[in-house]
Amino acid sequence: MPEQSPLDLPEGDPFGPHNLPYGVFSLPGDTHRRVGVRLGSHVLDAGAAAHALGSPYASLLATETLNPLLAAGPQTWSDVRRALTAWVTVPSHQDVVRPLFHSLADVTLHLPFEVADYVDFYASEHHATNLGRLFRPDSEPLLPNWKHLPVGYHGRAGTVVVSGTEVVRPSGQRKAPSATEPSFGASAKLDIEAEVGFVVGAPSPLGxxxxxxxFRDHVFGLCLLNDWSARDIQPWEYVPLGPFVAKSFATSVSAWITPLEALDHARVAPPARDVPVLPYLDDSGEDEPGGYDLRLTVTLNGEVISEPPFAGMYWTGAQMLSHMTVGGASLRTGDLYGSGTISGTETHQRGSLIELTWNGTEPLELPGGKRTFLEDGDEITMTAWAPGPDGSRVGLGEVTGRIAATRTAN
Structure with a gap:
């Protein structure tokens, strides 16, 4: 039986021509990195295809990172996407592009863009409420500012890693409520945060x-993001300036960036807001809804532990971007900002272990035994899909990380 062509996809494949996410890959024995576009279980060498077909976009695609394409702006993004769609669907192109596909099983995937700045938000009302109840049981769960602005913090761009990268258990200062002094050691409450990342393409001037x-003039696309967190380090250090060591050791992102255009059918209105916002955050008069209907699944060692719904996020990506720049901060190509943990109203929709186990007091019952926080050797995988055209699904690239033991100092 002849080998099936990468252009012949099974019906309903979430990575069909309606999706076409971008990534960066290398071939076995070759350190040269290439821009690729995913189709089913294969990746098209986009630069080679552009060259073979005489495309004017060859210089943007024959690179080792997505940054040149990101910087080109929304008109070019649309033009390139339209060209790629034709290359994989128009029969006259098939003989040219077919040999330029590679099986995903045979390639190495890399961080698809050079991260400029990284900001993480706290945009889920359900997540913020859960943590407020855990950390401040005798007070209102939401702090007074939460419904007036998207709360966020600046993270470390240099520790953003691609899916599949090992995550080393961090060490830091910890202080138990009953202790009089802090101690130092490996985190015993290593956690996940199921998030969506927004990848900035076109920059903006300082000031x-x-x-x-x-929003759509600057944000190129979305990816899944896991902002690993050390919950026993975080409470001691975050007062008064916010997270630091507890969140600076690793942030994992998918190897695939899904263009915003691929998610047009997934746009939904955000939840109703019961507190008026200032004009620069008021999206009530916007022509397009600002939310996205993304359905996430989180597994721990292959067992489903959570299914967070992104459609319920209180603050939208556009509002986060507007607040991030309202003081005059410039955008740079390759900026990444995360949504913060995605949690829903139901227990199985909570996007972090601290919520799922209520800070370790209600362990998860899994086939391997009761579990609270992450143990060495654990593997977390996040996947997601969104509604696409004509009842199809748009798949988002998975993000996976395995926990490795703390490394001792030299």
């Missing part, structure tokens, strides 16, 4: 602001 209406 300017980006209004809600310009």
């Amino acid at each position: 300017s602001t980006v209004p809600l209406s310009s």
Whole structure:
């Protein structure tokens, strides 16, 4: 039986021509990195295809990172996407592009873009409420500012890693509520945060602001993101300036960036807001809904532990971007900002272990035994899909990380 062509996809494949996410890959025995576009279980060498077909976009695609394409802006993003769609669907192109596909099983995937700055938000009302109840049981769970602005913090761009990268258990200062002094050691409460990442393409000048209406002029696409967190280090260090060592050791992102255009059918209105916001965050008059209907699944060692719904996020990606730049901060190509943990109203929709186990007091019952926080050797995988055209699904690239033991100092 002849080998099936990579252009012949099974019906309903979430990585069909309606999706076409971008990544960067290398071939066995070759250190040269190439921009690729995923189709089913294969990746197209986009630069080689552009060259073979005489495309004017060859210089953007024959690179080792997505940054040149990201910087080109929304008109070019649309033009390139339209060309790629034709290359994989128009019969006259098939003989040219077919040999330029490679099986995903045979390639190495890399961080698809050079991360400029990294910001993480806290945009789920359900997550923020759960943590407020855990950390401040005698107070209102939401702090006074939470419904007036998207709360966030600046992270470390240099520790953003691609899916599949080993995550080393961090060490730091910890202080139990009953202790009089802090101690130092490996985190015993290593956690996950199921998030969506927004990848910025077109930059903005220092001193300017980006209004809600310009979201699609600057954001290229979305990816899944896991902001690993050390919950026993975090409470001692985060007062008064926020997370630091507890979140700076690793942030995992998918190897695939899904263009915003591929998610047009997944756009939904955000939840109703019961507190008026200032004009620069007011999206009530926007032409397009700002939310995205993304359905996430989180597994621990292959067992499903959570299914967080992104459609319920209180703050949208456009609002996060607007608030991030309202003081005049410039955007740079390759900026990444995360949504913060995605949690829903139901227990099985909580996007972190601290919520799922209520800070370790209600362990998960899994086939391997009761579990609270992550143990060495554990593997977390996040997947997601969104509604696509004509009842199809748009798959988002998975993000996986395995926990490795703390490394002792030299």
